[in-house]
Amino acid sequence: MSSSVASGPLAQTDFEQLKLARDVIRAEADALTQLANRLDDRFCRAVELIADCRGTVIVSGMGKAGLIGRKTVATLASTGTPAHFLHPAEAIHGDLGRVRSGDVALMLSQSGETEEVVRLLPSLKEMGATIIAITARPESTLGRAAVVVLELGPLREACSLGLAPSTSTTAMIALGDALALVLSQQQGFAAEDFARFHPGGSLGRKLTKVEEAMRPLAECRVAPDTDTVRQVFLEVHRPGRRTGAIMLVDSLGRLTGLFTDSDLARLFEVADDRSFDQPIREVMTAAPISVRRGIRLPEAVKLLADRKISELPVVDEDNQPLGLLDITDLIDLAPAMKATSTSTQPAPSTQSDGRDGVEAPPTIPISNLRAS
Helix, strand or coil, rough: CCCCEEEEEEEHHHHHHHHHHHHHHHHHHHHHHHHHHHHCCCHHHHHHHCCCCHHHCCECCCCHHHHHHHHHHHHHHHCCCCCCCCCHHHHHHCCHHHHCCCCEEEEECCCCCCHHHHHHHHHHHCCCCCCEEEEECCCCCHHHCCEEEEEEECCCCCCCCCCCHHHHHHHHHHHHHHHHHHHHHHCCCCCHHHHHHCCCCCHHHHHHHHHCCCEEECCCCEEEEEEHHHHHHHHHHCCCCCCEEEEECCCCCEEEEEHHHHHHHHHHHCHHHHHHCCCHHHHHCCCCCCCCCCEEEHHHHHHHHHHCCEEEEEEECCCEEEEEEHHHCHHHCCHHHCCCCCCCCCCCCCCCCHHCCCCCCCCCCHHHHCCC
8 A cells, every 4th residue: 555745834933934044145246246247248238138128028938937038028128128028938829920030039048958959959040030049048948049148046945845946936037137237328318218218107107297297277277467357267267176286477488477376375364355456466375386388296295285276387488477386286206294284274375475474385396496
């Protein structure tokens, strides 16, 4: 009678678990250090081949190496190098149609003998693709077929059995990142390019310029600074949700002041009816804080938070308003300003000039708050 022996779960103390976890991380860190020291002119040759590629970078790998390949494709593509992933098993069932002469094929295989990867090599060569290998064994089938081999070197997997891909996949992902980021810098990939490729999510918002996030002038309230307060509020209307401030301009259309709903509330509080029939420039906040188009949104949001203001005009080089940043549209980027008062009383002016006992913020020249 035969019997099979199955090992059950081992009881581990917290100390043992932490020791093992630290050993895994240190093993992978050591492997990365060795990989960094091993890089030579073959890496530079790989960068050159990809930079000169007339087609697309095709990345392929099987299993865990394939997952790393997909991540490498994402990093390449998002940093300016056109790339796509080719599943080696699906390639031989029609997906080889994606390959064109002039493409660079970046093939990932720890052993260099992965069957599905090896089967692709003759077809890739026949179709005119240049093969770059990432493998631990340059003498392998993959290594011999490649124009350039990026050698991972002798690696021991971090798991206790030395089997589960861990150290090897960490090395692969680091090498893929190195290729993508060196290429990105060499090609002059700038923050503007990164923003174009990442328009969505919080990352996209951080790279957005103020003119892309502001309420355009057509949705803002703008009035001559010579009109009376009464005229301004009777005549200046805009569809949709209004902003909490009116931008005031001179005869040349240049921004001269800002008048907020809080400023209006203060006029009601002091019950001075004569104020409603005097030019609004007499009660506006003169020379308000503004930013010039072209600066990044986080800079403007920081200014809103630091100065404790809720509206920020965006102007052009001639100080003519282009639009308005309203904190209610940007609250997700300004966590410091999320805590709002629950009071039902009118809030103090968001850009006050010190009237009615409200201390004005230190004057900041508009030119100092603009960036080309």
